[in-house]
Amino acid sequence: MSLSNRFPIKRVLVGVAAIALAVVAVAAANDDTDSGAPTIADLSAAAPKVGEPAPAFTAVDTRGASHSLEAYKGQWVVLEWVNHDCPYTKKHYRSVDGRPGNTQAMQRDYAKRVVWLSVVSSAPGKQGFTTAAEADQLTQEKGAAPAAVIRDTSGTLGRLYGARNTPQYAIIDPEGVLRYAGAIDDKPSSKVKDIAGATNYVRAALDAGLAGNPIAVTQTQPYGCDVKY
């Protein structure tokens, strides 16, 4: 056995370098940047995102007046998709014991503080489609009080906001940011009776938003009929 008195500095350095390389390699192996799976963003590309600027639009109401989102900067805007023959729209417009329906009550309660636009996206010939005069007559008969009823016969506005159901809501804040998108409440049924025990997401969002508080539920799956594009 020949003994060397020299400390094998080179070999030790090589060893240390090898260990360092291995550690870096392990760290790099963990730093997996490609998951390959589709992202949520891809799947909901159609619908605008809550918390982001709401898509700009200009639409015409039953009286021929133009409404553009830009013009409502500084005000809260509610978009409500309706189809007067859809049982779920009916559920939320039906008057019980002479009191105004669920939706009419909301329209009145927030009339001074929000711009309430009811949107009819039914295509000509499809359920829910009306002439401008018929629409105004329906509004009057139901005692509804929207700022305007938008005639979206081409479905442009509906598709722009990813409207799938009637009823469905989009709530936009004074800065033009989408703050709520989805169902009117948490009881997906056609029963008028269910309204009493339901949590009304639209009221909750408007109450919180108008008071300057954060909105608790910002996105829900709407329920009802499909929009008759």
Added chain:
Amino acid sequence: MHATASRPVEIELRSAARVLAPGETVAVAIRLRPEPGWHAYWRHAGDVGSAPSVEWRLPEGFTAAPLRWPTPELISSPPLASYGYEREVHMLTTVHVPRTARVGSTATLAGTVTWVVCKEECFADEVDLALTLPVRAASEADTAAARAIMEEDARVPARGAGWEFLSAVDAGTIVLRVRPPNGSSVLAGGSAARVQFFVDSAGVIDHAAPASVRVDGDALELRLARSQYATATPARLTGVLAVAARGGDGAGLAVEVDAPVVAMAQFALGDGFAGASTRNAGLDAGGVLALATAGLLALIGGTLLNLMPCVLPVLSIKALGVAEAAAHDGRTARRHALLFAAGVLVSMWALVGMLLALRAAGAEVGWGYQLQSPVVVGGLALLVFAAALNMAGVFELAPLGGTLSVAAGCTPPAAEAFLSGVLVTALATPCSAPFLAAAVAYGIAGGATSAVVVFTALGLGLVWPLALVAVVPRVRQWLPRPGAWMVTLRQALAFPLLATVVWLAWVLGRQAGIDAVTALLAALTLLALGLWALGRFGTLAASAGRRRTARGIALTTGAGALALVIAGARLAPPRAAATADAMSPPRQIAGALPWRPYSAAALEALRDSGRVVLLDFTADWCLTCKVNERVAFGSDAVRASLRAHDVALLRADWTTRDPSVTRALAAFRRNSVPFVVLYGRDRAAAPAILPTLLTPGIVTRALDAAAAGRAPALSAAPTR
């Protein structure tokens, strides 16, 4: 009750018995027959429509069970889809007739059914239905109704005895893994027939997107697109899985699905069923395969453990051991390696045994748990200090080893090799290496067999590099030639060990306070005295009497030191409860990051506030954690990024046992640290799980992704 122009559905109440009897049950159905082109809905309607419902009005004492629904059809109207029936359908219930029902009377089963049917448009109404039946001593069947109800009953999904389900959220999809019971023909021929999953709640999956189905051994894997309305990761994925019969003949089958949603890391590991699945079928073929995967991961993890920061001082002992062994003949080297391996494995088994026993006793403990005890930390400090003095040349192990070998029945070097194995294990456990967390989690969750397999693999991973050096001469030749330099190296390596003692003392101080550390320092001094006496008077050159005295002093001081450490640990003041108020400003130390102590409530509150939240599971005894905190969180780039994205920092400290932290880790199917989770602003998105070893780059990229609301760009699975 026939359909009119304004009612495109026939609705009727039917009973399987035309005469009721007291104390019996009767199958009752609400029959809906939509007009051609119309359809009624299932218990979850999907994108359009809603489920029918019934409000019963039954005679006194009668009860009706919740409705049971036959498997629905997918009704597609792109981009929407709903679940329902275009055929005649019976919604089923069981009505219980009370014993008190009077024979000779009649009973009227009545109810209001609210229904919706849709074609191009929807139609909804409610209808009052009633069925009046006589009550007699013996019931009589209504043959036609009974047959229709029975046929429908056969279409109600089975409860799924023997089926196993597991799911996980993977970015924009939910993966559902289904393993049919043994002998099921569902996967016969190696490919699945047409498969449809009907989710039973809104905002979970995209109803219209077809699932991608893959057969994986004896399991079926469905990838379901997440709903654009998904707001949070559900705790469970529930619904019905329908498998159409091959070739379109026969009835096919359907089964109720109730799958726990686990972290992707757990899901990705083997088939992941054991421990997390709704039903644990024990170790069958698939389980063995998963166990083999976990074992392999543990082996790799154990190997990498050699390179982890907390094992580096230990590595130095091992390097020395190998160098010494290589200086002798091959036989001694092999023997040395074998004993070292035995030391590692025996202590691994002891650890896993204690761990299982503690868990069986209900304690919430995990990997590294032993360092949560101040006594263990103090004892370890004594052991490492003794090893350091030995390497520095204060005393030789031979005479002391001789003492030990009386009990162990082997020669001194053997005892030394074995003990260094024990020491390595003791020091390696607070460390978490890549691949290790998933394997250890699996091992502990899977019960005794898998725990022993995983820990054995871990031990083997820890020792094989050394064994290779000892057994294969070619590898040994690569090592530097033995020589006088070894004495220098050995003495120099005492210092990393002393640094380890400093670290352990610090951990003890964090756990038990300044008094315990003082007791430890006194104990170290006492031990040093004993070992010095051993080295000075206990050498082989000394007379037998002197050697005996020296040994006696060493053993007495050693015992005294241990007693001091135990007494010191008892002085431990209770650790101040972390204040859980998330909104109170975090304690600000100049230059330090504003960490808040973790609590479930704090996490919820911070997530509610819409901020990005970084949750760091750490422990003072976890050196890898400390390295991460210094290198990654301490870097300027990360600090700037944390400030820029207004990231809230939560720290879950596992230095001493804390069931709330153990539970939080368990929620991710983990039981080891370090573990770092990053929650994005979007409550719906799954949190990103950061790798075990962090670099500033990894952290800043993850922060950017979380702040931008992008799907985590980092792998959720540490196995990749």
